[in-house]
Amino acid sequence: MNNVDHETVDCRCRFAQLAPGHHRRLVSLEAHPLTSLVELIEMAATWGEIEYGETEPVIPPSEWIEFAEAHVWSDGDRVFDAFVALASLPPRARPLATVTPLRRATDEAEPALASV
Numbered sequence: 001m002n003n004v005d006h007e008t009v010d011c012r013c014r015f016a017q018l019a020p021g022h023h024r025r026l027v028s029l030e031a032h033p034l035t036s037l038v039e040l041i042e043m044a045a046t047w048g049e050i051e052y053g054e055t056e057p058v059i060p061p062s063e064w065i066e067f068a069e070a071h072v073w074s075d076g077d078r079v080f081d082a083f084v085a086l087a088s089l090p091p092r093a094r095p096l097a098t099v100t101p102l103r104r105a106t107d108e109a110e111p112a113l114a115s116v
């Protein structure tokens with residue numbers, strides 16, 4: 001039964017009322033995993049640095065696990081794992097206490113040293 005059309009589902013959860021557009025995109029994670037994952041990874045990784053929700057309300061990463069639990073998926077375990085992983089990306093600390101960037105781009109200059 002993989003034909004659940006999430007994108008047209010009239011969902012009544014609080015997320016749908018809070019952030020309908022973002023809700024629709026999160027729900028479409030299973031239908032369009034790559035598109036959704038890229039967006040969610042970007043959002044999670046920059047959460048606290050970039051001000052989200054200015055143009056449209058968004059569901060914050062801290063609520064993605066709850067979001068996963070609140071919806072029906074074709075492969076619930078996999079979707080749940082994805083959201084758990086994504087939700088763990090944002091730094092826990094406040095934005096002001098950000099960690100300094102570590103060795104930015106220095107690793108790119110050493111291709112396959114460990115291949116011996």
Ligand SMILES: [Zn+2]
Pocket residue numbers: 011012013014015016023071
């Ligand atoms: Zn919903």
